[in-house]
Amino acid sequence: MAIAIGILLLIIVLIVLILSTKVTVQFMLTYANKQKDLFITVSWLRFNIFERTIPVMNLDEDFNLDVVEEDKMLNHHMPEKEKEYSYDDLKDQYKIIQQVIDITKDVIPHLKRLIQSFQLHHFHWISELGVKAANQTAIIVGTLYTLKSLGCRWMTSLMKSDLNPELKVIPNYHKSILQSELECILSVRIGQIMRNALVLAWQYKKIKRWNLNE
Secondary structure (H helix, E strand, O other): OHHHHHHHHHHHHHHHHHHHOEEEEEEEEEEOOOOEEEEEEEEEOOEEEEEEEEEOOOOOOOOOOOOOOOOHHHHOOOOOOOOOOOHHHHHHHHHHHHHHHHHHHHHHHHHHHHHHOOEEEEEEEEEEEEOOOHHHHHHHHHHHHHHHHHHHHHHHHHHOOOOOOEEEEEEOOOOOEEEEEEEEEEEEEHHHHHHHHHHHHHHHHHHHHHHHHO
16 A cells, blocks of 8 residues: 555656656748748757658748739629618627627637746847838838837747847848748746646637537
């Protein structure tokens, strides 16, 4: 009996120690002419337990959007149908909107806690950007740097990190180009990520159950 209790206590201590250890996650994004990949590495106790390379979608370097000038469906006149809404329909719509708002209020705090459980160790994001027109390049570069700064400021404040991220947006006024290099290193305790993941899974089940009931 004493041996069984001792083994049980040893297992409990090991589980507590494992849950208190940290997992380190490293993201490396390279978007250049010959290489467009996202590298993800997860390590635990200095051992790499997960490695994955994900190809990144190739974007149009000229930043041109294909605009369809004429759509045959738009020129085809369809008979208009008058839509009638009853009081019950409006009531049902209001109920759905209210349920979506309630679920969102439940999920967002858990997402914030999930992000806050991570500790930021390194953040480096450098981009080079250029379009055909120099004035457009300047505007886009300024806008992109502003968005980067706001996003990183929100991230560091949410994680309560004193780290100063390295951000650069280099303009290229001579040719159309889009290159970017991102490095990010995060760590989180196994116990924290498991707890937050279970809470989010429970919220997902609630949303799925609500969709099935509709």
